Amino acid sequence: MRISVQEQDFSIDKEVEALVRGRGDIGAVATFSGLVRGDNGITQMTLEHYPGMTEKQLEAIAKDAMKRFSLDDCLIIHRYGTLKVGERIVLVITLSKSRKAAFQGAEFLMDWLKTQAPFWKKESNGNESKWVDAKAEDKHTQEKWK
């Protein structure tokens, strides 16, 4: 299990390799990356977070996913700072014997990150910037796992 809150970008290949290395019991690796989308003239996004609490929350979410889906391992990397359109914000990886658990674990991690990780996004179109509103939809999506 690896958690990282960082400014720099990541390599999916390197992270997968580090998780899989030395073990022959993994059949399924699911990954999800979230990217900055350039809707409505948005050119970049700034992510603020709550240092200390963020790491605690990511750790708790990852542990929960491991248990719920009997994952063999998982990873969450969440970036902060200013990111341009097309840049990666978040990466989750899940390892399992079966593809169903790997997919479900990754989807769970993403759904929970949306409502349980203390990050706030501010979008900018180059002239003005605006805090992103939380989506009621994300709250409902998260609740379906309860």
Place this chain on the structure above:
Amino acid sequence: MRISVQEQDFSIDKEVEALVRGRGDIGAVATFSGLVRGDNGITQMTLEHYPGMTEKQLEAIAKDAMKRFSLDDCLIIHRYGTLKVGERIVLVITLSKSRKAAFQGAEFLMDWLKTQAPFWKKESNGNESKWVDAKAEDKHTQEKWK
């Protein structure tokens, strides 16, 4: 949309980058890799396929996924030949505005590959080798999408 049936390994980063490059409308990238698992002393696996038909089937499955889940793009790489435990067999990638569509598209691609792509696996423990039996479970999983 990219389809490849190949012997050599792949890079998830490179494939994702090639799909995302130059576009700012992608919010979600899901990937799935299937690995050779070393259950019951298995040390390697040989994949046989039906050249010509394989490409046609992968193309048809990818097109179907694009339409069903309104994906922005997708990729399937399926390897053949002899692969050791821990090596990657298959990669699917889906691009979408929303994470739900990306996850569903990737899961659909994998479920359909299991029953609709003309590949056959033979496992070896170093001494003897044995063709893998198709799982009734995979047939049912595929049928849920109908």
Place this chain on the structure above:
Amino acid sequence: MQILYFSRVREAIGKDEETLTPPADVTTVDGLLNWLSTKDEGYEQAFKNRDGLRAAVNQTFSPMDAPIKHGDEIAIFPPVTGG
């Protein structure tokens, strides 16, 4: 008591962190926000719409009526938008 502000709340108040000692009758997050609102119009504006606020006590998401005490770390922020 250490109080942290994030996102819109941080911008509205104009600081990200402060250490305060509220009076003894301030025993919940809500009570803290009420007390701060009486002190200064900036707080009053920032805390006006309570439905749009969330809180964490000692780095754990907590309801507005959660108890708080001397030495706690309290954070006030809008609903999170990560992932």
Place this chain on the structure above:
Amino acid sequence: MQILYFSRVREAIGKDEETLTPPADVTTVDGLLNWLSTKDEGYEQAFKNRDGLRAAVNQTFSPMDAPIKHGDEIAIFPPVTGG
């Protein structure tokens, strides 16, 4: 008519491909397998358990009663196990 064999079927028959001209009354995949089974014990063994066989006609999965004609590409194999 070109006939391809894969996996267990290929191993049982001992070849991966052959070109044959079945008699005119062979008009389905099943008919082809029946005709081949009468020719040689190797085919008979390979095609004994029809439940364990699948077919493709011109690179499209097809049922065992699918019609076949001169010039078609027929493939016989066990259920697929890719992915």
